[in-house]
Amino acid sequence: MPVADPKRRVEPPGGAPPPSEAGFPNGDVVALVPLAEAVCRSYYEHYADEDSRYGPAGRAWCQHDNQYLLAWAAHEAVRHDGTLDTNIDWLCRVLAARAFPLERLRHDLELAAEVVSPLPAGDEVAAELRRAAERVATHAA
Numbered sequence: 023m024p025v026a027d028p029k030r031r032v033e034p035p036g037g038a039p040p041p042s043e044a045g046f047p048n049g050d051v052v053a054l055v056p057l058a059e060a061v062c063r064s065y066y067e068h069y070a071d072e073d074s075r076y077g078p079a080g081r082a083w084c085q086h087d088n089q090y091l092l093a094w095a096a097h098e099a100v101r102h103d104g105t106l107d108t109n110i111d112w113l114c115r116v117l118a119a120r121a122f123p124l125e126r127l128r129h130d131l132e133l134a135a136e137v138v139s140p141l142p143a144g145d146e147v148a149a150e151l152r153r154a155a156e157r158v159a160t161h162a163a
Contacts, residue, residue: 032077032079032080034083035083040058040087040090041093046096046099046146047143048143052096055085057088058088058092059085060137061130061137062084062088064133065084065133068133069126088134091134092134094109094154095147095148095151095154096147099143099150111161113127114127114158114161118161124162128159131151131154131158132151132155134148135152138151
């Protein structure tokens with residue numbers, strides 16, 4: 023998700039790159055870049071105003087954040103150690119502080135669940151993404 027503040031220019035993501043692959047519960051290592059691209063395409067179909075609000079950096083943030091979200095959900099589906107909840111809570115605080123609509127993050131997680139669900143063991147990862155969407159809804163309320 024892009025950083026939301028229409029009064030200032032949004033910079034593209036910096037620092038360490040997001041994960042490019044993740045282990046799924048069936049032992050497969052799955053490439054996250056094409057999955058995140060698919061999520062972002064769907065997200066931007068629903069939220070056409072994102073380009074005018076954030077410019078090209080918004081799409082870079084969408085890709086970046088979705089690679090993390092997918093990696094966190096896959097990790098949780100394999101290890102069940104609470105990492106996803108911790109990271110979702112952190113991301114909600116960051117995005118809320120930047121006035122990003124958390125309802126859009128919730129919807130993004132649901133879109134991500136739709137993208138991974140058809141993959142082998144994708145249902146387990148999708149379940150974690152849907153659970154994360156419910157968690158975001160509690161932050162947005």
